[in-house]
Amino acid sequence: MLLNMLCLSALPAAMVFAAPASTAATTNATSTASSIQKPELNLKSAVLIEPTTGQVLYAMNADEPLPPASMTKMMTEYIVAEQVKQGKLKWTDKVTVGRNSEETIGSRIFLAEGDVHTVEELYIAMAVGSANDATVALAEKVSGTEQEFVKLMNKTAQEMGMKTAYFINATGLDKADMPEDFRPDTDKEDVMSAMDAAILGKHIVTDHPDYAKYTSIQSYKFRERDKAPIINYNWMLESNKSIPNFKAYAYPGLDGLKTGHTQNAGNCFTSTAVRNGERLIGVVMGADSEAHRFTETKKLLDYGFDNFEVKQAVAGKSKVEGLDSVPVKKGVGTSVGVVTDGDVSFIVPKGAEAKSVKFTTKLESADGLVAPIKKGTKVGTITYTYKADGIDKAQTKTVNLVTSEEVEKGGWFRLFFRAIGEMFSDLFEGIKNLF
Template sequence: MKANNHKQNKKRSMIKKSVTAVMVLNMMYMSALPVVGNFDPSVATFAAGATTEAVNITGTGSVKPPSLALRSAILIEPSTGQVLLSMNPDEPLPPASMTKMMTEYLVAEQVKQGKLKWTDKVTVQENAAKSIGSRIFLAQGDQHTVEELYIAMAVGSANDATVALAERVSGTEQDFVKLMNETAQKMGMKNTYFINSTGLDRGDMPKGFQPDTDRETVMTARDAATLAGNIIKDHPDYTRFTTIQSYKFRPTDKAPIINYNWMLEANKNITNFKKFAYPGLDGMKTGHTANAGNCFTGTAERNGMRLISVVMGADSDAHRFTETAKVLNYGFDNFEVKQVVAPKTVVKGAENVPVSKGTETEVPVVTKDAVSFVVPKGAGNPKVTFTTNITPESSLVAPLKQGAKVGTISYTYKTDGVEKGQVKTVDLVTTTAVEEAGWFRMLFRAIGNFFGDLFQGIKNLF
């Protein structure tokens, strides 16, 4: 009987154990955000010893990254989170108006949750009316809709519109800043700190509305990419705003707001912008102050692959876009995304998992989501290994719903000569429901197991 128990336990443990296998726009003016003071060209130089680095996922080292004259940069593929290029990616730097991406995210969240409507009226308060820099010259007491102010923020980087929205959401800008910092932490933006909703330096904020701190807003290139990725994931309709080439805020305005993003694909037909227009680019946010230099978080999609790039500390408006083009070209020219596991795939060696107290003693499982990796362009199907982690039978107790999580499976894509591989973990879920067994069924099952074990024990004696 002990030998039989050993065999049954061994069989069950084989299901539970990790299984490893091989799978193999006409420019209307050329001014950027108004700033106080002159840009110091030395700011645009990166620290001694800093170089552009490509993350080696090829194993050959033959894919060389471009040389960049920036303080910081990063390129990521958001669906996998894979970093393809980096340069001082974790150095906290002033992001200027790229800060507004968080304000954009939070206002869009309010609308998504039903706490705001795009048609809601916003009354402009003193803080917003006194905001300097890029603005639409709001006066205290003016009323505009959430959508009108949002467009002014996203397209024209209007500081007054941004503050007005922040105050509409949280009452005061500083209460909104608390929400910004809390959200940044939740997103995993580890080296970001906000002091306002706009990205202005503390000294440029209206007197009486500056925070009680000597700190300034900082953000890393990696965190900016993370923020942009969350906008893309949670608010995929962002392009409704970011691709607007010009917008007349008031019927009485002599000229419309022109989008600071010269790289929009639609700008290919605009005389002064067409040399910057980039195929597939539809966002996301520029930034410019004396301390920050010129920054840009861009995102483009080609042939089904989206990339997010961040450049910080460029020495001119145009330079931030030409550097962005170099970064994005590097990604699109050399890499592609390949799906190696489809959703709802049966995993060999873990087709079923045991369940306690159910009408069935085991339930079939599949992967919940697809698994994709960034691979060198033109490469064959990547070879991957996987490891499963099944929830112990004692914790998998009926009733179980269809689609219930019963474990995880981690896929690793690693090439010879690469120290660290890409890893993607997805859930294993049930394909059917398992009802709880009645006491009568459980009794007879116990009796059957008893006599089965007894018979097997006797048989093993001979």
């Protein structure tokens, strides 16, 4: 039970971000923070997040469910990669193409029923060329039918905390464009908010850090007989800086994730890029052209990289002001030290000093612990809160409070005489209070 609210205080100097080196630096940082200007985007919705903290840096209609088009395939990509990670699939496993794949229209690689390809070949066709037929083939490989796979997609979306996402197929096609015999019995369509797309992107880059092995491929020849390779729809890949048709859009550090386009959705893009070791994920939905979705994405990513950075507020294994230890019963010692079990980082304006970081603590028991106690035993939680200039909402991060050392159970002789000492102490205290 979380019973004991112990402390609400500004962090001590040892636990906040390092102060600027000079008064001039402080002045410049304050000026920078106050001059942050959000980009004006001509879109239906957009969002920008930092994936390690989950912090939202920019949001415009970010929670509105919209047709995601082929950004739907990010969920298919995630599930297939997860199946490989768990050993349920191998990249070298063979996939036999079914009629549903053959009849699937839109962006495709013209698979025929009975064709056999590896999971990896089809995955590349999906990730690079947004191939609908390859996507359906993978869905059927995982779950037997596309609609059984859709159940897994929706279940996974709920587990990820996606609030608006709902899928009716693995591809992002409108229901009317699916093969007639394989359409679901529903009047719903695929929907996903920009925020949900960002959450999905966050899980891809954190749970499968090798994702760029596939999403950054510029072109791929699927079959030897094919006259031309599949070309990646993502014009912003950093590697495109040497390609004449795309170099105007190539963005430093960009290596994914997924484009999308249908008449209903317009042009969409979930992007991710890394600069100076820090990664951002941006989502734009409802752009009016292919080029427009990339120029708006550049504005979004530039806003994040130019104005914000991640800084550590609290190192792991730090002591907490006002809570150095908790009482221990039946132990060799009568108390045990308490520390944080992980570090805490926040997004701050570039060059700014983080001020007024506060925290609250909660203990699981008001009565303390009972020996024996192992080092690292959880005793409660601590929640840090920080409001940064240029970011609308305060940031919070909760970590566990754990014991800093082991406490062995005391022997009966020690505990007996401790009890006698406590009894006389209570007696003398009671007598003193009489006078």
